[in-house]
Each structure stands twice: as structure tokens, then as C-alpha cells.
Amino acid sequence: MRSLGIVASALAVAVLAASCADPESADEAPAADDVTMGVTDDSVVIGTHQPLTGPASPGFVHVSTGASAVFDYINDNGGIHGRQIDYRVEDDAFDPAQTMDVTDKLIDEDEIFAMLGGLGTPTHESVIGELNEEGVPDLFVSSGALAWDQPEEYPYSYGFQVDYSREAKVQGSFIAENFAGDDVGLLYQNDDVGPASHSGIEQYLLDDIVAWEDYDPGVPELDGQVAALKESGADVAVCYCIPAFLGMAILQAQAIGYEPQWVAPSFGGDVEIVSQLIEEYAEGTPAEDVPPEAFTDGLIITAFLPMAAQTDDPWTAFYREIHDEYNDGAPFTDTTVYGMVQATLFAQVLMEVGPDLDRETLLETLNSQEWTGPGLVPFAATEDDHSGYSGVMVVQNRAGEEPELLQEPRVTDSDGGEILPFDLDRPAPEDVPLFGGTS
Incomplete structure (x- = not known):
């Protein structure tokens, strides 16, 4: 793996955006001022609601610290197309009423460009309608509920983890x-x-x-x-x-x-x-x-993601380097990696969009291609499929050792379809344009 300094060298390189169908009709599209909300020449503001306190905070508090570490690393190495990622984390204590309050703040006061990884099923269900009504990209929800994969009803919302x-x-x-x-x-x-x-x-x-x-x-x-x-x-x-x-x-x-x-x-x-x-x-x-x-x-x-204990995995090793630099003293956990992958995927999409960033182009770009990176299974994000990761591997924890792989990753659907093996061309960090790759 390349060193952090080397893999950061291409962070400011623009990649041409692909195009596909607009997620909304012209009649439903938000006003022009709204599509660039949160975007300036030198920053992009994104937000999230997380259980920093309350019953879900143990473990899940590390999701946002993982994402923050990746964004800090990217920002320290030039940002994306010259923009710093301004990541606003609000505590909702895993309480839907508080989720609504903090989401209102993120939309109305912070004027976020997008919501990233809002965590929890009952919590995010309380705000998904508002986010879509306001035309806020609602990417990579941290929950395996099927609600996020309803593109006709919620065109701005996309799942992340396997449902x-x-x-x-x-x-x-x-x-x-x-x-x-x-x-x-x-x-x-x-x-x-x-x-x-x-x-x-x-x-x-x-x-x-x-x-x-x-x-x-x-x-x-x-x-x-x-x-x-x-x-x-x-x-x-x-x-x-x-x-x-x-x-x-x-x-x-x-x-x-x-x-x-x-x-x-x-x-x-x-x-x-x-x-x-x-x-x-x-x-x-x-x-x-x-x-x-x-x-x-x-x-x-x-x-469905590499685990913190899988030290031989190139993405785990890469994230551990970032964690040690930006999260000194915090534990390195699977939920840390979860947040890091969310941040990586979001940053990959921003990189692909290019310097002319707006909400509609973000979603067009997200829908336009297959996204590969840290995940162990294929990731679905198209105009008609907002489901996210599509399967899992099976491992057994062994105290003091790396997890034992019991079953290779397999994919399936949410209904009665078969469970199938697959081929995935999974790149290493240095193969990803965001971190120094050329393709």
C-alpha cells in the first residue's frame, strides 16, 4: 500500500461526471438556489444525525468519528476539487423527536448540501419525508430497513448497509x-x-x-x-x-x-x-x-464490510493508518470502519461529479455507475434501486485471532430469490482515484 502522503496526491484531480435520468421531473425539481445549498467555492456542508448519547450510543458513537477521520484526512490533503468537507454531526440520542429537531437545524440553520448516514430505523423514518420534500440528498442511511429503497416515494434517499x-x-x-x-x-x-x-x-x-x-x-x-x-x-x-x-x-x-x-x-x-x-x-x-x-x-x-480485526485486508490497514492519525486514543472498531466506508463512498461520488457540484448532478452521478471500494459485496445505487450493499459473508470470532471465515460473501434479494456467489473486482485503496488511483 502507498503511504498516506502518496495516496493523497490525486485528491484534487477532477473526474468527468457521467449522466443519466434526473431523479425528479422538471415540475418537481427544487429551485436553482436550493440545488447548490451548502456549496461554496471552497467548502461543502453535509450533516448527519447520530446517537452520541442514549441507548444506541455504545458502539454507534464511533460511526461519526470514523467518517470525521476520513474527511479530516481528505481536507488536510487538499479537499475535493478544492472544497473542504464541512461535516456537521448532531446528537439525537436515538430519539425520533430529537431527530426531527436536529434535522430541522441541519436543513434550516446549517443549510446542509446533503444528509449522510443518518442512523437508526425509527429515528430516520421520522425525517425521511422532510428530507425528500426539501430536495436534500439523503445518502447511505445507517439502517437496514427497506424504507430507504423506495425511489418512487423517496427519490432522494439511498440505503447503505445490507437490508x-x-x-x-x-x-x-x-x-x-x-x-x-x-x-x-x-x-x-x-x-x-x-x-x-x-x-x-x-x-x-x-x-x-x-x-x-x-x-x-x-x-x-x-x-x-x-x-x-x-x-x-x-x-x-x-x-x-x-x-x-x-x-x-x-x-x-x-x-x-x-x-x-x-x-x-x-x-x-x-x-x-x-x-x-x-x-x-x-x-x-x-x-x-x-x-x-x-x-x-x-x-x-x-x-458486508472488512472488519477491524481483519488486519490483512488492505482497506482495514489503510483505515487504521488514518484512524491512528486522526482518532488518537479512540478504539478502532467495526463501527469505526462503517463510518469510514460511508465517508469514502460519499467522497468518491463528489470526486466523480467534478467541480460543478449541485444536488441533481450528485444524484445523477451516483445513479450512473457501479461503485466499488471497501465493500465486500456489490453496491446498488441506480435510479430504480436504492438498496445499497447486497449481501454478507459469515465469520466466527476467535479471541485473540483474526475472525475465521466460515462462508464467502454471497448476495441475494429481499424476497424469495436465491442466495448466490458472485465475482467482485474489489480495488485496493491505491487503485481508487480519490486516494491516488488513475481509474
């Missing part, structure tokens, strides 16, 4: 093949995460599922749900949970002598964060003397 149904399909197929005959219990967040995940995993395991237990992210307690999973006899426990509740579930299970095979999705299985939370939760209990990594050893995880 919950696709991810659960791959999990269900893997469990059916590798844990045949085992009973399966589900623990899931009581919003769109639950139904969307069920529609995927039940395609392969409906007859094997013996428990459906939900939780409220505002209620930090899982004693009853974990006890019910144990009573059901579930050999495999699939936790469609954010990191705080995955850690809580694993620790509570150990406390009552329940030791299933835990399976976690990409949005909850950040091992570094989950282990830190388990250590915190275990204080003052009989488990406080147990190394926290012992609780996550053997955890099966699905993922």
Missing part, C-alpha cells in the same frame, strides 16, 4: 446447512428490525424456530427474554440486536447457565464494543473476573 431481510436470509441458510436439526431462538428489537429479519430467516428455518423474543431499546433489561430462550431449548440464539443488547444478552445467558451458539448481524456484532460493554456490565457480578473476550469467543457474525 435486514437479505442478511437474515444468508444467516438462515447458513444455520440450516450447518446446524441442521438444532432449535433456533430469535431475540430482536421491537421496530422494523424484527419483521424484516423474520421475513428472511423464516424462509429457511420456520419449522426450527422455537422462540420469538423482542426487546425495547429504551428498556435496558433482558432477563425475561433470555430466560424464555433458555426455557425454549433453543440451541442457536440469533440476536437481531444493537451492540448494547447483544452484550447484555450474552452476559445474562451466562449468568443463568444458558450457552447457545450466538449469531449476530453486522449492525450488532462489533466484537470490540460488545466485549467492552460486557466488561462494564459484569462489574460487581460473579462474571467480573472473567476476561470479556471469553464471552464473545465463538460468536458467529455476518458482515
Whole structure:
């Protein structure tokens, strides 16, 4: 890999923009002043709502720090077409009412050009209508809900992470093949995460599922749900949970002598964060003397991005360099990488647009080509498909070692389509024009 100084050399190089259909009709297009909102000759203002506090903050607080580090690196190396990226992060505490307030601020006071990576299903659902009515590009939502992939209703909104149904399909197929005959219990967040995940995993395991237990992210307690999973006899426990509740579930299970095979999705299985939370939760209990990594050893995880523990991956190594320079003292986690990939993809699109930046050209450019980079699976962003990443790999956490790859990345759809292998020409950082490549 090239050094940071070398790969930064082409940051100010313009790339000609491609063109395709306008996402809105002429009658619905925003006023000319609006399409360049937030853009000046030397900066572009973008915003995001993130749970810097509240029940989702453990782990997810690192999404915006990861994105910030990449933007700081880009800005220190000349910006994009001479513009600095002005990244405004607002705390919504994972509360939809606060999401609406901070989004109003970002649109009306900060006059953002685009929203990037707004985090959470119930939170972002509360503002998606406003963003689209105002003509604000709403890129790479940090949630696997299907709502972001509705281009006819929400032409300005685009998904990012693999949706919950696709991810659960791959999990269900893997469990059916590798844990045949085992009973399966589900623990899931009581919003769109639950139904969307069920529609995927039940395609392969409906007859094997013996428990459906939900939780409220505002209620930090899982004693009853974990006890019910144990009573059901579930050999495999699939936790469609954010990191705080995955850690809580694993620790509570150990406390009552329940030791299933835990399976976690990409949005909850950040091992570094989950282990830190388990250590915190275990204080003052009989488990406080147990190394926290012992609780996550053997955890099966699905993922669509390179993981922080995969040190041989060129993108992980590249991001680690940036992290060490711009996030000194902060942990380097999977959610850090998640934010870094979002920032990279957004910056790639800005680079491709060229110096004449406006909202309509941004979306035309996003829709116009296949985007490759850090992701392990194909990324969908076209006029008719706003779904984002299209599949996952399956790995198993091994304490003190790199994750063990159990199944190569595979892709599928959100309905009843097959789960398929694929070929992806995945570039290294130095092959990407943003970071020094020429093609």
C-alpha cells in the first residue's frame, strides 16, 4: 500500500461526471438556489444525525468519528476539487423527536448540501419525508430497513448497509446447512428490525424456530427474554440486536447457565464494543473476573464490510493508518470502519461529479455507475434501486485471532430469490482515484 502522503496526491484531480435520468421531473425539481445549498467555492456542508448519547450510543458513537477521520484526512490533503468537507454531526440520542429537531437545524440553520448516514430505523423514518420534500440528498442511511429503497416515494434517499431481510436470509441458510436439526431462538428489537429479519430467516428455518423474543431499546433489561430462550431449548440464539443488547444478552445467558451458539448481524456484532460493554456490565457480578473476550469467543457474525480485526485486508490497514492519525486514543472498531466506508463512498461520488457540484448532478452521478471500494459485496445505487450493499459473508470470532471465515460473501434479494456467489473486482485503496488511483 502507498503511504498516506502518496495516496493523497490525486485528491484534487477532477473526474468527468457521467449522466443519466434526473431523479425528479422538471415540475418537481427544487429551485436553482436550493440545488447548490451548502456549496461554496471552497467548502461543502453535509450533516448527519447520530446517537452520541442514549441507548444506541455504545458502539454507534464511533460511526461519526470514523467518517470525521476520513474527511479530516481528505481536507488536510487538499479537499475535493478544492472544497473542504464541512461535516456537521448532531446528537439525537436515538430519539425520533430529537431527530426531527436536529434535522430541522441541519436543513434550516446549517443549510446542509446533503444528509449522510443518518442512523437508526425509527429515528430516520421520522425525517425521511422532510428530507425528500426539501430536495436534500439523503445518502447511505445507517439502517437496514427497506424504507430507504423506495425511489418512487423517496427519490432522494439511498440505503447503505445490507437490508435486514437479505442478511437474515444468508444467516438462515447458513444455520440450516450447518446446524441442521438444532432449535433456533430469535431475540430482536421491537421496530422494523424484527419483521424484516423474520421475513428472511423464516424462509429457511420456520419449522426450527422455537422462540420469538423482542426487546425495547429504551428498556435496558433482558432477563425475561433470555430466560424464555433458555426455557425454549433453543440451541442457536440469533440476536437481531444493537451492540448494547447483544452484550447484555450474552452476559445474562451466562449468568443463568444458558450457552447457545450466538449469531449476530453486522449492525450488532462489533466484537470490540460488545466485549467492552460486557466488561462494564459484569462489574460487581460473579462474571467480573472473567476476561470479556471469553464471552464473545465463538460468536458467529455476518458482515458486508472488512472488519477491524481483519488486519490483512488492505482497506482495514489503510483505515487504521488514518484512524491512528486522526482518532488518537479512540478504539478502532467495526463501527469505526462503517463510518469510514460511508465517508469514502460519499467522497468518491463528489470526486466523480467534478467541480460543478449541485444536488441533481450528485444524484445523477451516483445513479450512473457501479461503485466499488471497501465493500465486500456489490453496491446498488441506480435510479430504480436504492438498496445499497447486497449481501454478507459469515465469520466466527476467535479471541485473540483474526475472525475465521466460515462462508464467502454471497448476495441475494429481499424476497424469495436465491442466495448466490458472485465475482467482485474489489480495488485496493491505491487503485481508487480519490486516494491516488488513475481509474
